[in-house]
Amino acid sequence: MASTLTNKVVLVTGASRGIGRAIAVAIAAQGARVLVHYGNNGADADGVVAAIRAVGGEADALQSDLAAPDGAEVLAARVKALIGSKLDSLILNAGVSKAAKIEDHTVDAFDNLFNINVRSPFFLVKEMLPLLGDGSNIVVVTSVVAKAVPGNSGQAGVPSIPAYAATKGALETLVKHWASILGPKGIRVNAVAPGVIATDMSNFTKTEGGRQLTLEMQALKRIGTPEDVADVVAFVASDGARWITGASIPVDGGSKL
Numbered sequence: 001m002a003s004t005l006t007n008k009v010v011l012v013t014g015a016s017r018g019i020g021r022a023i024a025v026a027i028a029a030q031g032a033r034v035l036v037h038y039g040n041n042g043a044d045a046d047g048v049v050a051a052i053r054a055v056g057g058e059a060d061a062l063q064s065d066l067a068a069p070d071g072a073e074v075l076a077a078r079v080k081a082l083i084g085s086k087l088d089s090l091i092l093n094a095g096v097s098k099a100a101k102i103e104d105h106t107v108d109a110f111d112n113l114f115n116i117n118v119r120s121p122f123f124l125v126k127e128m129l130p131l132l133g134d135g136s137n138i139v140v141v142t143s144v145v146a147k148a149v150p151g152n153s154g155q156a157g158v159p160s161i162p163a164y165a166a167t168k169g170a171l172e173t174l175v176k177h178w179a180s181i182l183g184p185k186g187i188r189v190n191a192v193a194p195g196v197i198a199t200d201m202s203n204f205t206k207t208e209g210g211r212q213l214t215l216e217m218q219a220l221k222r223i224g225t226p227e228d229v230a231d232v233v234a235f236v237a238s239d240g241a242r243w244i245t246g247a248s249i250p251v252d253g254g255s256k257l
């Protein structure tokens with residue numbers, strides 16, 4: 001069976017920018033109809049839709065604030081209204097990060113991280129379940145930091161990302177449970193775990209210090225791109241990956257080996 005996405009319908013959360021944008025474009029290039037979800041940046045999402053349509057692809061933009069308690073419900077209702085039937089692939093990519101010194105972490109910032117990165121995927125799976133069926137799959141974008149501590153975290157006074165890392169660890173746990181629970185229905189669930197990727201989220205790679213720190217922890221000596229991740233997500237979402245479930249696939253240039 002070919003690793004193509006022809007005639008599949010795929011929702012990508014957080015597809016207005018960065019990794020999500022690249023996933024939407026890669027998946028559309030393989031023939032899928034893509035639902036381009038966004039939070040605040042409607043103009044950017046419209047740009048992604050226009051870029052996909054310009055080369056003959058099919059895409060629509062859908063808004064929902066995934067920080068809101070009803071964000072998953074709102075998005076699911078919009079997806080159902082638009083497609084009405086089966087969703088072949090649910091790509092849970094939207095997320096936020098926050099670095100701080102340990103004494104500067106706040107309850108609000110912690111809750112915001114967990115609300116967007118963990119609560120919204122958890123309830124999106126619940127809400128989308130009626131649209132998922134035999135042959136559907138879920139791909140969750142986690143991170144290398146779920147399992148390894150990046151950079152020089154732990155040195156006095158250096159901002160670090162333990163709360164963000166914990167959200168990604170929670171997602172990796174959920175992936176295994178979802179894969180086990182949904183496997184008998186023929187639904188695959190996998191994580192794709194990027195290393196440092198050049199996006200708005202990781203703008204520290206634009207400083208010489210940040211760039212050096214990143215390259216030092218990787219076997220491959222360049223900064224990863226959104227397309228490096230998107231190509232793997234597109235494969236995992238395709239029937240070519242039909243016997244892979246409950247896995248976490250690192251896409252990190254050999255980070256922290």
Ligand SMILES: NC(=O)c1ccc[n+]([C@@H]2O[C@H](COP(=O)([O-])OP(=O)(O)OC[C@H]3O[C@@H](n4cnc5c(N)ncnc54)[C@H](OP(=O)(O)O)[C@@H]3O)[C@@H](O)[C@H]2O)c1
Pocket residue numbers: 013014015016017018019020037038039040041042064065066067068093094095096097116141142143144193194195196197198199200201202
């Ligand atoms: N960049 C990295 O180095 C890296 C490494 C490992 C894992 N990751 C993970 O990869 C995923 C994508 O990251 P990225 O680097 O592409 O980030 P990004 O460029 O900052 O983009 C984040 C995306 O998430 C959406 N989003 C954020 N908060 C939202 C909210 N409250 N409601 C709805 N949508 C929201 C944004 O939508 P709007 O702009 O429309 O609001 C945007 O499309 C994240 O899960 C991140 O944790 C990134």
